[in-house]
Amino acid sequence: MVAVAGLGRPAGAALAAVVATLLTHGFAWRGILLASESFDWATTVVATEVLVVLVEAVVYRSLADLSVGGSKATSCVANAASTLFGIGLWRLGIG
Numbered sequence: 001m002v003a004v005a006g007l008g009r010p011a012g013a014a015l016a017a018v019v020a021t022l023l024t025h026g027f028a029w030r031g032i033l034l035a036s037e038s039f040d041w042a043t044t045v046v047a048t049e050v051l052v053v054l055v056e057a058v059v060y061r062s063l064a065d066l067s068v069g070g071s072k073a074t075s076c077v078a079n080a081a082s083t084l085f086g087i088g089l090w091r092l093g094i095g
C-alpha cells in the first residue's frame with residue numbers, strides 16, 4: 001500500500017507491519033477472548049481493533065516515515081484486511 005501510494009519508505013512499512021503485529025497480535029486475541037466473555041463479541045472486536053490501529057499507527061509513523069494520517073490509514077487498512085480474513089477463515093471452520 002505504501003509503495004503503491006508512493007508514500008513514506010516501503011521497506012520501513014514492511015518492517016513496521018512485522019513489528020506492529022508482534023507487538024499487538026497476541027494482546028489483541030487474548031483481550032478479545034477474555035472481554036467477549038463479558039461483552040458482545042462484535043463490540044469487543046471493534047474496540048480492540050481501534051486500540052490496535054492506534055498503537056500500530058505509532059509504529060508505522062516511526063518506521064515508515066508516514067504522516068500521522070497516513071500511518072493511521074495504513075494501519076486501519078492492514079488491520080481491516082487481517083480481521084476480515086480471520087473472520088472469513090473462522091466462518092469457513094478453518095480458523
